[in-house]
Amino acid sequence: MRRLMFLIPLVLFLGLAGWFAVRLKQIDRGDTPDRLPSVMIDKPVPAFDLPPLVEGQPGVASTGLADGKVRLVNFWASWCAPCRAEHPILMRLAGQGVDIRGIDYKDKAADGQAILARDGNPYAAVAMDQSGRTAIDFGVYGVPETYVIDRQGRIRYRQVGPITPQDLQTRILPLINELSK
Amino acid sequence: MRRVLSGVALAVLLLSGPMAHAVQPDEMLPDPALEARARGLSKDLRCLVCQNQSIDDSDAPLARDLRLLLRERLVKGDSDAQAVAFLTDRYGDYVLLRPPVRPATYLLWFGPFALLLAGGAILLWRGRRGGADAAAPLTAPLTAEEKAQLAVLMRDGDEGKGRP
Known part of the structure; x- marks a missing residue:
């Protein structure tokens, strides 16, 4: 002993x-x-209705996110460097037919429009959140953040920081496929 | 004189540090009572960008937004608990710098006390057991054998005088 x-x-x-x-x-x-769990998982997207960033495109509203289609909601900004790193991946996703809704967080409209004109626009619709209140309702604490929204308009996944190819392969694409079944 | 002055300047600088706050005058509420409540609450709310500062201390834009939001809620008539719940509904318990006591945090809150108790119990147990073993020989008179040993030792000691 x-x-x-x-x-x-x-x-x-x-x-x-x-x-x-x-x-x-x-x-x-x-x-x-530093990756914080989201309390919004499995909850419906918070109510919001934001004006469009790009002329000729619609804005983004919570009511349009529960129409039976799986989507990504991506918070970004022209002043955000990691968002630029993420941009090619969003372009590729959009090319594969994934519906991405963009929310330009606390940005000047002209800056946001210029970036999309220069690098390409991966968003089916992109809106401006100049007060940052919609972002707070989502529980965003820094851009970029990306949310996977299911057919019923519920948040199913939150990506903090830029989407890496690894995140895409191991988490996001499998989830989109599963939710789209 | 210069040395005294620079010493005073340094002291003022060091003392003024902790009193500096990120709250801007334009954020403050006209009602001092509400403003005091907002200040009190925001000291216990975490800035999610910097993560170890309160929103009262942080200059991050999100911290400012949250301070303004908190004040808006208070002006609208929220109680302190309702205003804080508004934030925990979005950011979870993580926004609270003082974690709430619930099963998931029992280890955090009571762990140190449990360790202290366990340590104390072990000390007590060992102390008592050691005492029981040692008590009898310490108080009993020396046996003849021990007396002989002692005499030998004392004699050795005398012979050894002068040696280191």
Whole structure:
């Protein structure tokens, strides 16, 4: 019994080391401690009706998001560098026929329009949230953030930060396929 | 004199640090009572961008938006709890710098006390057991054998005088 007591630190150490190894793996896959869980998951999108950014396109409203189609809602801004990094992926998704609704967060209309004119517009519709209130209703704490909205208009997934090709393959595309069935 | 002055300047600088706040004059409510409530609440609300500052301390644009939103709710007649619930409905318990006591946070709140109790219990247990073992030999008179050993030791000590 006495002798076994000396094993306690070793066992504690192995347990701790094992836990660190698990967390390091998770962080490696993008599950970092600053990634906050969303309380909006499985809840309907908050009510909003925002004016269009691009002339000739409609704005984005919550009522239009529950019409039986799976969609992405992407919060972005012209002043946001990670949004530029994410942009080619959104273009590719749009090319594959994914319906993406953009919300230009706290931006000048001219700046937002200029970026879309220069880099291309992946959005089926894109609106301006100049007060940032709709973003707060979604629980956004920084752009870019992307939400997967199911057929009934409920939020099913939140991507914090730019969508990486890995996020796309392992989480977002499989979820879209599953929800579209 | 210069040294005194620079010392005073440094002291003023150091002391003024913690009193600086991010709240801008244009955000403040005209009603001092409501403003005081808003300040009190925002000290316990986390800025989600900086994550370890309260929205009262943070200069982040989102913190400003949340401060304004909080004041709007209070002006509309929300109670403190309702105004805070408005934010936790969107951002979860994470916006609260003081985590609420609920099963998921029991370990956080009561863990340290549990450890303290466990440590205390182990100390008590060990102390009592050690005492029981040691008590008898300490109070009993020396046996003949022990007396002989002691005599040898005392003699050795005398012979060893002068040695280090």
